[in-house]
Amino acid sequence: MKYMATYDLMETARNTNEWLGATARAMASYPAFALSTNPLVNLTAAWGEVTERTFGRMVAKPDWGIRxxxxxxxxxxxxxxxxxxxxxxxxxxxxxxxxxxxxxxxxxxxxxxxxxxxxxxxxxxxxxxxxxxxxxxxxxxxxxxxxxxxxxxxxxxxxxxxxxxxxxxxxxxxxxxxxxxxxxxxxxxxxxxxxxxxxxxxxxxxxxxxxxxxxxxxxxxxGRRVTMGQLEQWAIQRVGFKYKGAGRLVYPGLLQLAGFMSMNAERHSKAFSDQVMRVARGEASDHDAHNRFYDEYLAVMDxxxxxxxxxxxxxxxxxxxxxxxxxxxxxxxxxxxxxxxxxxxxxxxxxxxxxxxxxxxxxxxxxxxxxxxxxxxxxxxxxxxxxxxxxxxxxxxxxxxxxxxxxxxxxxxxxxxxxxxxx
CATH class of the missing domain: 3.40.50.1820 (Alpha/Beta hydrolase fold, catalytic domain)
Structure with a gap:
């Protein structure tokens, strides 16, 4: 897997999901849709907001926030x-x-x-x-x-x-x-x-x-089960052209995050869907418990x-x-x-x-x-x-x-x- 293509494929998938979220949020937020009583409009905007933030925070370094x-x-x-x-x-x-x-x-x-x-x-x-x-x-x-x-x-x-x-x-x-x-x-x-x-x-x-x-x-x-050859083959990739470290061999943060998420997939899926419902009901905020946790948890580095x-x-x-x-x-x-x-x-x-x-x-x-x-x-x-x-x-x-x-x-x-x- 030591290829830029696999690294860029992960970044493309992340970028696409962020774009889909932003598009859904923007489309469902048009004033004309305010006349509709269909709850799907609100849910679409909420899904877009949560999705955009979820995938956007994966490549952003969090601020220390100690003022x-x-x-x-x-x-x-x-x-x-x-x-x-x-x-x-x-x-x-x-x-x-x-x-x-x-x-x-x-x-x-x-x-x-x-x-x-x-x-x-x-x-x-x-x-x-x-x-x-x-x-x-x-x-x-x-x-x-x-x-x-x-x-x-x-x-x-x-x-x-x-x-x-x-x-x-x-x-x-x-x-x-x-x-x-x-x-x-x-x-x-x-x-x-x-x-x-x-x-x-x-x-x-x-x-x-x-x-x-x-x-x-x-x-x-x-660590005992996997050999070093297997680990190097499965986990190591080359940084893509988007970043200054292009060509550097790394263990990608996105790959590790996928492993973290898969270990508790049901819990994270429920947290995501619950947050969508809170946003749709107007009960969420920029620094609520969900965002405080996932702003840090999803921000990964290579x-x-x-x-x-x-x-x-x-x-x-x-x-x-x-x-x-x-x-x-x-x-x-x-x-x-x-x-x-x-x-x-x-x-x-x-x-x-x-x-x-x-x-x-x-x-x-x-x-x-x-x-x-x-x-x-x-x-x-x-x-x-x-x-x-x-x-x-x-x-x-x-x-x-x-x-x-x-x-x-x-x-x-x-x-x-x-x-x-x-x-």
């Missing part, structure tokens, strides 16, 4: 997004809060490169901003990166994190969510050996596949083929990080080199993406880290999304993470953050 926060003085403080480090495949961005002195806590939130944009962690970032200076890894859509920019695989991802951490300095506390957890651990071990003064003070690793074999999920089962394939082969199949044999730029990355970075593991009891045990395996690799520098938390009843953005994060996990950071900040302890009792 301001309330400071301890009770005043609103505007938030600006600044580029701290710019690189071809991803930037380090800062959420700069105007009229606020530098905070005692400085955090780097490492976001996944797994088909969705970094904005998927918008709730996490927004909840941390009042209490910390927050930096985020903002990965770029591979379709927009010219072939001349070169490759980007798991080793490059690690080296990007190394550069970001060197820029931020040693007083940084890192929170890694899901897919980048093992690579963040590798980046810290790399720094421990090559540049110890640039190591962060703490790592909070949340729901990531450090050892995929520690607990089976559908994701790990798929990954470079080498990153996708090397992640599957090296992290999942060969378990190089779990076996402590991972290499970067020809150098072995020894997890035992981490001796002073505090590490906290957070897992969700009902996580069906990275099941409990997969992330906890990181602590076994830290053979030279004192036990008092290790911590773990299993959140009862929490799924994958809940541990970093849902109710569990808001009420329990966030305060625990902030307390862990303060306990390992090397500065006078703050008053502990209290756990909330209710929503």
């Amino acid at each position: 301001s926060i309330v400071g301890p003085d009770g005043q609103d403080h505007l938030v600006d997004i600044k580029q701290a480090v710019e690189k071809p495949f991803g930037d380090l961005i800062q959420f700069f809060v105007r009229r606020r002195a530098p905070m005692a806590r400085k955090m780097l939130v490492v976001t996944p490169m797994s088909g969705h944009y970094a904005t998927l962690l918008r709730p996490t970032v927004a909840s941390l901003l009042p209490d910390a200076d927050v930096y985020v890894t903002d990965w770029h859509n591979a379709r927009d990166i010219p072939v001349s920019a070169g490759k980007f695989d798991v080793e490059d991802y690690v080296l990007y994190l190394v550069d970001f951490l060197r820029h931020l300095g040693p007083d940084t506390h890192v929170i890694a969510v899901c897919q980048p957890v093992p690579l963040t651990l590798a980046a810290t071990a790399y720094l421990a050996a090559e540049d110890p003064d640039a190591q962060p003070r703490s790592l909070t690793l949340m729901g990531g596949p450090v050892d995929p074999d520690a607990a089976a999920t559908e994701v790990t089962d798929f 990954m470079t083929a080498e990153f996708y394939l090397s992640t599957v082969e090296r992290v999942f199949k060969n378990r190089e990080i779990a076996r402590n044999v991972f290499t970067v730029a020809g150098k072995k990355v020894d997890m035992g080199a981490i001796t002073k970075v505090a590490v906290k593991i957070v897992e969700g009891e009902k996580d069906d993406i990275s099941a409990p045990g997969q992330c906890l395996a990181a602590l076994k690799l830290l053979t030279n880290l004192p036990e008092d520098k290790k911590a773990q938390h299993l959140e009862p009843g929490a799924g994958h999304y809940g541990i970093f953005a849902g109710k569990s994060w808001r009420l329990n996990i966030r305060p625990l993470v902030l307390n862990f950071i303060d306990a390992n900040s090397g500065k006078p302890a703050k008053s502990p953050v209290k756990l909330a009792a209710s929503n």
Whole structure:
């Protein structure tokens, strides 16, 4: 499938459906049809509106939408997004809060490169901003990166994190969510050996596949069933002529989205039809629950083929990080080199993406880290999304993470953050 034709065929199908939706909405919205009592006219306009938005949002990067926060003085403080480090495949961005002195806590939130944009962690970032200076890894859509920019695989991802951490300095506390957890651990071990003064003070690793074999999920089962040859043949395509990255081999976001949707096809189909009825009745709004969720869920990005394939082969199949044999730029990355970075593991009891045990395996690799520098938390009843953005994060996990950071900040302890009792 390594052809531009297959990539462009998917984009043509998406574009056609967006056009059909726009046409239906426009045609059924003519004033002359207002005289008709036929409900089909209203339903056609509603179907067109929902369809146009559904297929249009698939190629649009969502906005962070964090305009301001309330400071301890009770005043609103505007938030600006600044580029701290710019690189071809991803930037380090800062959420700069105007009229606020530098905070005692400085955090780097490492976001996944797994088909969705970094904005998927918008709730996490927004909840941390009042209490910390927050930096985020903002990965770029591979379709927009010219072939001349070169490759980007798991080793490059690690080296990007190394550069970001060197820029931020040693007083940084890192929170890694899901897919980048093992690579963040590798980046810290790399720094421990090559540049110890640039190591962060703490790592909070949340729901990531450090050892995929520690607990089976559908994701790990798929990784075992499919061969690398099959995966390369089925999943990899070349970016079409429409984008700057024309000719680049990628794992297309639209292909991954089709897989996501097929796993819960009945649920998504019902959500679509229910939204059509709400629009027809005048009960929907631009930022209602349906649109808030699907504006993010349907916005997908392409990954470079080498990153996708090397992640599957090296992290999942060969378990190089779990076996402590991972290499970067020809150098072995020894997890035992981490001796002073505090590490906290957070897992969700009902996580069906990275099941409990997969992330906890990181602590076994830290053979030279004192036990008092290790911590773990299993959140009862929490799924994958809940541990970093849902109710569990808001009420329990966030305060625990902030307390862990303060306990390992090397500065006078703050008053502990209290756990909330209710929503």
